[in-house]
Each structure stands twice: as structure tokens, then as C-alpha cells.
Amino acid sequence: MGDGSPNEGATSVAVVSSTLMRNGAPWICAEQLSQRAALFSAMIVGMRMPFTSIVPLIVPEPAAPWRRALPITLVAALLAAGCGPAGDPTDPAAEVRGDDKLQELLIRHDSRDPAYRLTGGAVEVGTTVVLQVRTGSDDAVTVALSIAAPFGGSATKSPAIRVARGVPCAEVNESDRGASGELTALLAPDPVLDPANELTDALCDVWRASIDVGGEPTAIGYHFEIADGSAAVKLSDDNINDQGLGSISPANVGGDWAIVVSPKGFTASPLLSGSVVYQIFPDRFANANPLNDGGAQPRYKGVASIIPWNTIPATPPKGEDFYGGDLDGIRLRLPHLVSIGVNTIYLNPVFDANSNHRYDGNDFLQVDERLGGNAALQRLLTAAQSLNIAVILDGVFNHVSSDSPIFDRYGRWPTVGACESVDSPYREWFIWTKSAGAKGPCAGASGPNTAGYVAWANYDTLPVLNKNNDAVRALILGDASGAPDATLLASPAGDAGVARWWLQQGVAGWRLDVMPDGSFPEGFWQEFRIALKAASPNAPIIGELWNRRDALRLLRGDAADATMNYRFRDAVLAYLGGKPEAGATDSTNRSAVLFIRRLMGIAEDYPTAVTLANLTLLDSHDTSRSLWELTPGNGRDGKEIAENLTVGKARQLLAATMQYLLPGSPTVYYGDEVGVSGATDPDDRRTFPILPTDPRTARLDGSGSGGRTPTPLPAARAADLSMLSWYQTLAAIRAAHPHVRGACVDWLAVGASGATSRTLLFSRRASGVVGEIARLSAAGSWTVGDLLVAVNAGGGAERLTFNLGAGVNLREVARSSGAAGGGDPTTGVDVPARTAIIWEVVP
Known part of the structure; x- marks a missing residue:
């Protein structure tokens, strides 16, 4: 020492x-x-x-x-x-x-x-x-x-x-x-x-x-x-x-x-490990083909409508407002994703459904025609693969739509759905309430409207599949005895099952919706992993795991490879001054020391392979936008005041810095990189603004169909190209320093105010020890290309000093705001308020 x-x-x-x-x-x-x-x-x-x-x-x-x-x-x-x-x-x-x-x-x-x-x-x-x-x-x-x-x-x-x-x-x-x-x-x-x-x-x-x-x-x-x-x-x-x-x-x-x-020698998916992930809500990203928007269509007992691009989503959410985004629009914007370093796309559900979120699927093997159908997905997969971008789908294997052919609550399908008759071939695919004198919307032993069913989170539009049923398990996991039922599936999956069949079509892996739901029997996800990895050993399996206990149970090496790491989100937003989601243990404005301890605690919970694969997200379709939380002010009016928005965007740049330069798979929710904001669902699902770099042949906002024109955007909601530039800078730094995808991070120092400091310094060294995630260490050698990163989350400049040892030279690579220069940690540097500075060790 x-x-x-x-x-x-x-x-x-x-x-x-x-x-x-x-x-x-x-x-x-x-x-x-x-x-x-x-x-x-x-x-x-x-x-x-x-x-x-x-x-x-x-x-x-x-x-x-x-x-x-x-x-x-x-x-x-x-x-x-x-x-x-x-x-x-x-x-x-x-x-x-x-x-x-x-x-x-x-x-x-x-x-x-x-x-x-x-x-x-x-x-x-x-x-x-x-x-x-x-x-x-x-x-x-x-x-x-x-x-x-x-x-x-x-x-x-x-x-x-x-x-x-x-x-x-x-x-x-x-x-x-x-x-x-x-x-x-x-x-x-x-x-x-x-x-x-x-x-x-x-x-x-x-x-x-x-x-x-x-x-x-x-x-x-x-x-x-x-x-x-x-x-x-x-x-x-x-x-x-x-x-x-x-x-x-x-x-x-x-x-x-x-x-x-x-397990001994456990490794998560190398395809995902350290990858930059981009999450897309398909209806809101880009509309390349207004002709497939579909117009007004029946949805359960209501009507789905097409909304002009840039309009704020309807509140309360009913899933009925469609904007026309499609998979060809995503394909045309792939160069934009490349510019921010994306290696993996995670798509929210794309299968045929009745709502804009598509978590109420009708057919696991048919892509929604409003997104362009199976052919459009294949075009996207081919184009993405040519750019070395993997595509992960959202697997909603817990429930289906009450309006699906196999349930058919409203009698709209030629099949005899489970809700229509106790003799339906799909009756045992669902879980029924069994109380004397029961009433409900479905047929029961005593006749029509005498049976209820188990629905996810009590949403009657989402009947839960019975995963103890052999036919349901065969549908998802595959069964050597035969193909899944052809009356449900538009394309037979053979004995592969839905999960493996899509891998055969070029999909890289799955994000698993409500993975810890109690309706999945013990061992189900272990079987899922065995089946999927047998077909494609590198296929990523990402769990939606909000609860720490669920994560500990399903991220131990025999089920999921990674989770959507909402704990990372909570820690980052609290440190930067944002308001975490309700129920989080963080308070706002945490000190740098507490933030460091929180991240080290998250890493301590998981095998190293999981930490590297975890999606280090700041927001998603299920949370308020990070920019919304990081911006002072109340409501949309308060958060769009220029002065408040300036503070929020400066904090967003710091959040992105930690996303891209700390261990894990930085996960950008579509639009974060250009300043899209919004409260929780449905406001977090706003449309992506038009970019100057979009193809000239398509406006990607549905223009030109039936005289439809997008709603003009106020300045506060327009694409922020300076923010985009910072994301592109981080992507370039990450690409030039491959060791950033590794595990080891050194927490080196905090600012001069010590325990209450809002300023921290960490390094990413090429010589990091394999298997290490986080440590406090000043010792060890420095190698040309090693990075030092300072982040000041506070509202005032703070002095930061750190002795690297004799003969170590630093060059400033980038800073999130202000002009370059002003020293480095070896001699002492005043890190400006809400600023990140990145240095590189040079000869």
C-alpha cells in the first residue's frame, strides 16, 4: 500500500x-x-x-x-x-x-x-x-x-x-x-x-x-x-x-x-455485455409509411384513432391514440442510432394487438400490420444486421388480449375462444375464478356470463395464460411432439416454439415482460433459458425486474442474463437532483459518497457478468422521462421555462456521461438524446421529433397522407442538437476505449467539501482486474488511454484534486459545458456546476 x-x-x-x-x-x-x-x-x-x-x-x-x-x-x-x-x-x-x-x-x-x-x-x-x-x-x-x-x-x-x-x-x-x-x-x-x-x-x-x-x-x-x-x-x-x-x-x-x-463459469450474453442499447416504442419513433396507419379501427368496445405527430399523448391512457410509427421508419433512422453508438435495439411489443402499446397481443407470430407486418420486421433485421446492430423483441408471454382469437371475449373471431365456451380447445389455456354463483363476462358451467378469469393487474383486457398447461408451455418453449396450434399462429413455428422460432428469423433475443409474475411456475424460466440457449447460446435474456428480491432470484445465472436496471436510474437521478419514482429509498440531492456506495451495492448483488449486461437505463416506457425528473418546476408549463430546462438539460448530460462510461449496457430510451421529456405513462411516450439528418425522401412524421400534417412543436420540445452532439461524443469516446465495456471502475476522489460533496472522480483503466466491479483505490499503474471522469452534480463549482503519481500526463478529451482547459486533477481543477469533464492518459 x-x-x-x-x-x-x-x-x-x-x-x-x-x-x-x-x-x-x-x-x-x-x-x-x-x-x-x-x-x-x-x-x-x-x-x-x-x-x-x-x-x-x-x-x-x-x-x-x-x-x-x-x-x-x-x-x-x-x-x-x-x-x-x-x-x-x-x-x-x-x-x-x-x-x-x-x-x-x-x-x-x-x-x-x-x-x-x-x-x-x-x-x-x-x-x-x-x-x-x-x-x-x-x-x-x-x-x-x-x-x-x-x-x-x-x-x-x-x-x-x-x-x-x-x-x-x-x-x-x-x-x-x-x-x-x-x-x-x-x-x-x-x-x-x-x-x-x-x-x-x-x-x-x-x-x-x-x-x-x-x-x-x-x-x-x-x-x-x-x-x-x-x-x-x-x-x-x-x-x-x-x-x-x-x-x-x-x-x-x-x-x-x-x-x-x-453456476461455475457463468457468463451472460456477450452480445449484450457492454452494448449500447436503444429502446423504441414503435408507434412513436418514425412513420415512414402513412398508408399502413390503418385509420379508425374497433378496439375492444371503443375506436382507435390516428393522432397528428407531435401531439401530446392522451391522458388518461387508453391505448387508443395511434400516431402511425412503423418498423420501416426505424430502419430509415438506423444511421442516427449508429451515430450514438447503438449496438442493440430493444423494441417494445410489435405483435398484432389492439392497443398502441401492444402488450395485449393477439398472435405471437404475426407482426402488427400497422407496423408493416412480418415483411417490415425482416427488412429491419436485415438492415440492422448489416450495421452490426442486434434486435431484441419484447416477449409478453404472461397474458394475451381478451379480444384475441383464443380468448375472444367479444365474439369477433371464427375460432371458439376460451371465453365463449367451456368446450373451447383453449379453455385450459387460462385461469378461471371458481366461486359458487360466480358471475363474469365469460361462459361457465352454468351458462353465459357465469365465469370470471384471472387478469394481469386486474386489467380485464389482459387474461393471464396458464403456464402450467402443456399446450401453453409448448407454444412458448416448443415441443418436439408437434407444432403450436395453427389456428392461433399466422405462421407455424414447428417444434421450436415462439421464442426460438423468432431467433430463427434473425431476432437476437428477448426482453421478458413481467418476468417474476407469480403465474409462472417454479422452473419455467430455467426451462426457457435452456431452450433459448440451445438454439442460440449468445441470445440475450433480459428480465423486467423492479423488485430487488425478484432480481436476486432471477439473476443468479440460471434464468435471465440481465435486468432493466431501475436501481441505476434511481441512484443517478437522486444524485443529480431529480425525483426518483415513488417507493425508492433514495432521497434527492444525495452526496457523491452516498451515490458511490449505492452503485457499489448494486454491483455487489450480481455476478460480474450480470453487471456488465444490465441495462443501465435512465427511463423507459414505464417511467417518467429522465429529463422531466431532472428539470426543476411543476408540470409541463414549469418544466418548459427556459431557465429550468437549461438546468435539466445540463443534468441530463451528466446522466448520459455516467450511462456511457460506467459498467453496464447504457440504454437510451428513444428521444433522450435529443431532449424528449414527459411525465409518466402516457406522457413518456411522446413522438420523436424530426431531425435534419432524416432521409429527404421521407419526413417520418406521417406527412402527406390524407392531408395530415404534424402539430408544430414549441421550441422547448424541438430536437436539441447540442444534446445529441454530447451523446455522439460519448459514443466516440466509448468506441475509442474498448476497455470501457469491461467491469472495473476505480472511485478515486470526491470534491473538496468531503462528505457533503456533490463532485466525484472515477477512472476506467485498461489494466483493470478481471472480475472486479468497483473499488476505492489510488494505487496501480496508469496506461495510455486510461480515462478519468469528473462529475459535479452541484449548483456551484468545486475544487477537485487527485495525485496520479509521477510521470502521468492527462489530456482533456471533452466536457459537457463550457470551454476546455482550466487544469486537471493532478494539479487541482475547479469543476464547474453541473458539468462533466473527461481526461485521457497520454504519453
């Missing part, structure tokens, strides 16, 4: 045995040192380990002389690996306090600190995770580890063993990782988050337990229960920082820390 030179780590390992013996403390496992040297060196040199966010606490046995002689991370690693001084330094018969009181400020566990948890983050099957917890010296009578496997399930308890007694609690402050001063602001104890570190004279005990994660993919929850007679507390994840430092609560309150267990 110290100056971070490699020789220092090697020397520390080499002298361990002699140092311990010299201080009269022989170690039981000293003979194993040579086998562990590589691990210890990796931990020592620059603290280059995953998920480290707070200075490790040394947990030695008593023997003050050697405690000072060894690097604290080495001592922590030795103890956690089962090494310790010969004999029992803690007398089991020693008297504990037994006073029915606990010194709660001294109790501590930190899942990202290797002194408390080895191995950190997600682990592979067969791993033993060593856990330690700190209490006041001779304070706790019992410490129990509570394990819930799977996460959220019933728990079992096992006692922890006291392995150290009388350790100075404040030893944490003696780390030499910040000796040169660069990391002082990040590593300094926070009196609010970490009040125990304010206690400099207290003594502590250390307790140890372990978890054998087993041989199957799973997610495990754990917490500690600590007692001294009638005094009992629960030490658990604080549910604010997402893992990391825990908090004390009454014994029956608090959430668990999580350990995700993945």
Missing part, C-alpha cells in the same frame, strides 16, 4: 512468518502462506479487490507489537481464512458483562469490507463465505448468524464464535490506504453513517461464522442477532446503501444482506 508499488505487497507476504514469530505469536496456518500469497498480494497492493467501499477493520488476536507490523488487510485476510495465533487467545470461560445492555455503537458488519466478509459480492456454487461481526469487548453474550435460503425464505440460525477479544475499535482509522491524501474524503469516517469510528478508545470483540452456499444457484440472505440477556438487537442491511455497512434495529426489524450464488 502506501505508494501502491507492487514490491510492497510482495514484501509484506514474504515477511509475514518471520514477523509473527519475532513477536511471539506463532500462527496455526503459517505453512499455508505460500499457497495464499497471490490472494494476499492482490488484496494488499492498492486494495485491488471487488466491492470495497469503506476502510477495512483489522481483526487481529491480541498481540499489539505485530498488529502494528502487518498491513491490516493481510491480518484480516489471515483471520478470515481461518489462520490465527496458536492456542486460544480468548478464554471461553472469561466473564462477559451480562448486564442486559449492549453497546450498540460498537456493533458492526460491512459486506463490502474483507475484514467482515470473504468472499464479497456474488459467488459461485461450492463457495464458503466467511463472515465476521464486531461487538463491544466482553459485551455480547451470544452472536447468532441467521441464514435465509432462498433469500426471503424461512431462516435457520447458528452460533458465531468469538475469535478476538479486546481489539481497539478505532483500528480502522489507522489504515495506510489514504496515507498520500488522495482518498481522505472517501475513506474518512462519516459520523452519521459510521458513528462507531468516532470512538477512539473503545475495545471490541470479533465473532466469526460461515456460510456454505451449496451446489445449486440461489440467493441467500443473512443477518446477525446479538444478545446480552434481555438486550437483543438485529444487525442487518440498512436498506439505504444496499449492502455494505449494516444498521442496528430491534430483533424483528430490518432486511438481510444478500449473497447471490451462480
